[in-house]
Amino acid sequence: xxxxxxxxxxxxxxxxxxxxxxxxxxxxxxxxxxxxxxxxxxxxxxxxxxxxxxxxxxxxxxxxxxxxxxxxxxxxxxxxxxxxxxxxxxxxxxxxxxxxxxxxxxxxxxxxxxxxxxxxxxxxxxxxxxxxxxxxxxxxxxxxxxxxxxxxxxxxxxxx
Amino acid sequence: xxxxxxxxxxxxxxxxxxxxxxxxxxxxxxxxxxxxxxxxxxxxxxxxxxxxxxxxxxxxxxxxxxxxxxxxxxxxxxxxxxxxxxxxxxxxxxxxxxxxxxxxxxxxxxxxxxxxxxxxxxxxxxxxxxxxxxxxxxxxxxxxxxxxxxxxxxxxxxxxxxxxxxxxxxxxxxxxxxxxxxxxxxxxxxxxxxxxxxxxxxxx
Numbered sequence: 001x002x003x004x005x006x007x008x009x010x011x012x013x014x015x016x017x018x019x020x021x022x023x024x025x026x027x028x029x030x031x032x033x034x035x036x037x038x039x040x041x042x043x044x045x046x047x048x049x050x051x052x053x054x055x056x057x058x059x060x061x062x063x064x065x066x067x068x069x070x071x072x073x074x075x076x077x078x079x080x081x082x083x084x085x086x087x088x089x090x091x092x093x094x095x096x097x098x099x100x101x102x103x104x105x106x107x108x109x110x111x112x113x114x115x116x117x118x119x120x121x122x123x124x125x126x127x128x129x130x131x132x133x134x135x136x137x138x139x140x141x142x143x144x145x146x147x148x149x150x151x152x153x154x155x156x157x158x159x160x
Numbered sequence: 161x162x163x164x165x166x167x168x169x170x171x172x173x174x175x176x177x178x179x180x181x182x183x184x185x186x187x188x189x190x191x192x193x194x195x196x197x198x199x200x201x202x203x204x205x206x207x208x209x210x211x212x213x214x215x216x217x218x219x220x221x222x223x224x225x226x227x228x229x230x231x232x233x234x235x236x237x238x239x240x241x242x243x244x245x246x247x248x249x250x251x252x253x254x255x256x257x258x259x260x261x262x263x264x265x266x267x268x269x270x271x272x273x274x275x276x277x278x279x280x281x282x283x284x285x286x287x288x289x290x291x292x293x294x295x296x297x298x299x300x301x302x303x304x305x306x307x308x309x310x311x312x313x314x315x316x317x318x319x320x321x322x323x324x325x326x327x328x329x330x331x332x333x334x335x336x337x338x339x340x341x342x343x344x345x346x347x348x349x350x351x352x353x354x355x356x357x358x359x360x361x362x363x364x
Contacts, residue, residue, distance in 0.1 A: 021241075026241065026242070027238075027241050030237070030238035030241050031238050031239065033234075033238065034231070034234050034235045034238045034239075034273065035235075035238075035270055035273050036273040036274045036275075037273075061299065062268075063239065065268055065302075066239035066266070066268050067239070069239075069266055069267050069268045070239060070240055070245075070266075073246060073266070074246070078246045078247070078248035078258065079248075079258050079259050079260070081306070082267050082306055083305065083306055084303065084304065084305045084306065085267070085303070085304050085306075086301065086302060086303030086304065086356075087301055087302070088300060088301035088358075089299060089301060134301070135303075
């Protein structure tokens with residue numbers, strides 16, 4: 001994958017490719033296992049209803065955060081960097097929800113030698129509800145071979 | 161796209177507890193579900209002397225176990241499920257060809273999962289507020305700034321401080337927003353992650 005997108009190719013208003021997952025116990029239990037997040041209302045419908053969610057068990061906010069990270073990673077490639085990511089949790093992730101990460105470029109800047117792209121982000125469910133509004137800053141490579149942070153400069157530094 | 165407000169309060173409560181399962185950021189000393197019709201709050205401030213005393217003081221320091229390649233691989237599989245995660249997280253041969261020259265962890269990877277000691281003593285240091293009126297707590301979200309990536313073999317040091325707060329009138333009455341900073345550094349003292357967590361508290 002390496003780099004997928006260059007700083008010069010991104011325009012304000014561009015949207016990142018949608019990134020979706022249908023979520024249920026198959027996703028939640030795996031996340032519980034790696035994050036040691038065995039909270040009853042994430043794992044058991046009865047416990048979810050006892051916690052006043054009529055539909056039963058519901059998903060973790062932290063997993064939605066991971067989906068934001070993954071959507072950005074898949075867009076920028078695995079050698080570009082996520083510099084900042086923030087979000088607010090605004091709605092419950094119900095079982096069988098289809099969650100889609102969205103992102104729209106709001107600003108570009110060159111700061112501290114980094115080619116930064118700012119985005120507004122969200123995780124939207126199949127009912128169009130914005131469950132997790134937030135923002136992100138990613139650092140992209142540049143096509144200018146003389147610029148700090150370019151692939152060429154990076155490799156020259158690595159190779160001595 | 162439309163904002164969903166129907167279950168906001170419950171969601172914040174549940175996610176606050178979810179955060180605690182990470183051993184992160186918020187105190188659950190008095191986290192209980194909000195009532196359907198919260199009582200009108202008085203104008204009395206929710207800011208306590210304890211908050212003034214702890215403001216800006218680093219506490220709750222702890223070290224993670226060494227990060228393993230297998231933990232990173234499993235984390236990536238779980239968060240990408242059912243799709244295949246990027247090879248930078250699991251394919252050592254491929255990762256050697258990248259600028260990182262080896263496997264890295266996803267930025268959201270939690271090296272503090274599965275502690276031997278289940279009662280996290282650091283949580284005492286993370287409580288946004290002690291004393292004063294009885295309140296309920298919610299997770300208002302977070303902003304992470306990332307430095308160098310985590311790698312296999314890294315040992316992460318974490319410390320936390322109450323950074324600042326603000327109080328304003330909201331639909332739940334007088335509401336206290338606290339901003340807690342948690343800093344992760346690696347064994348070379350390089351910044352890995354700085355998280356600013358927003359805690360929301362209101363009177364019950």
